[in-house]
Amino acid sequence: MRSIIHLVMLFTGFVSSAVIPTNDYWSFRAGLLHAEEVTTIGGRLAFKEGERSANDLLMTHKRAEIDEAFANPQKFLPAKNFLTVLGKIEQSRVFNIMKKLPKGAVLHAHDTAFVHWEFVYNLTFRDNLYMCNNGGDLSLQFFETPSNSCDWKLLSDVRKDPVIANTLNERIRRRLTMLVENPDEKYPDVDAAWIKFMDIFMFIWPILTYRPVWEDYYYQGLKELYEDNVLYLELRSTLPILYELDGREYNPIEVVGIYKNVTARFKADYPDFIGTKIIYAPRRTMKESEIENFINEAIQMKRTYPHFFAGFDLVGQEDKGNTLKLYAEKLNAAQDDINYFFHAGETNWYGTSTDDNLIDAVLLNTKRIGHGYAIVKHPKVLDYVKKNKIAIEICPISNQVLGLVKDLRNHPASVLFAEGVPVVVSNDDPGLFGSRALSYDFYEAFMGIMSKNADIRALKQLAMNSLIYSSLSHDELSHASTIWQKRWDEFIHELNE
């Protein structure tokens, strides 16, 4: 018993003065449970007016769903590949509450993957879209007059034959999404999933980089977020060269300007939407010698759009791309000029150079960590992250669909939630996963990764974290918090109704 008491004293010293060391087994047990409860995400929040009864309703549905699955594990949706259960998730009462919940912000999403794939499919019915079958490889691109690079045919002409149109449309739909009936067979490992994932990006690239389409796609993305009760976005963009039919092109800094203008238009249409900031995120395949150009571009963007441009990241499959260490000296030298938001530790390979990206990310003073999936294997980095309030951007569905974890109960973020590490939940590439906006990821995190006992305060903390750990300035944050709090009060009121 002495060693247990010693453990409690050690434990309470770090966590809570509420636990009093005692020789009584049941008091000790209750104290330990209480100490864990206040440590976990949202555990320190007190219930405000109306929240307790709203919570009772939410938890009734949550417990019913989990209890049913506990008795019959086949029914537990977060244990199954999202691609096969998204229709069932939509029928969940908890999910329907998630949709109404004011979720704050999406802090981790990508430019050409954050809009539902059906919107992209509908884009293929626009004028001036041509198709080419190059050795069986289908390409689509907008032209005034097609180039000689391929045997281009106007897509609307090809679709005039209903039989051909049927087959072709099905072929196009399959290229826009990872949705399949048997994902475990189609994507048996991380690499297989990423090959399909990257194929979608390559296929939609020439469609989306047509400037009017780019603008409409982005506007639609904001709309999907807004309709899902998300009020603010930090978007990672590769900032590709955009084109017009007359051959005019827009360089990356002009693309930031285009984003800014469309955001202003969206805010005029939806005045309580807080806004967007852009993170420049080129692919992590560039040569060591090329990184400086990208950093300089980012610095230029920051100077041109100081309130709209947030910072810099590198994207692509971490296991196959270059490490942060390769670019570390140049990135380190620019630390004072630009904020970093690095993807790091999106891997299962413990002790590899990919895994080490977590070390370099914190050394480079990253403001947040994209995924940080491997961080629980690095206790010192985890300590550093807690002390320095570096938020981990958890993207449950992405991690599952891209092959890091099959059953979300085994997602390492359970530890991050339990330890009260600064975290946000985000969606990464919802459009490609058949998901829409943020509620699906909130559902998976709340039902599959957090404790059964995690309640409405955990969700409230997640929403608040998404604003606290954003790049919003002090004044912007104050404005955003006011809008969010109003939405939250309305949500609590609605649940109680």
Ligand SMILES: [Zn+2]
């Ligand atoms: Zn990402």
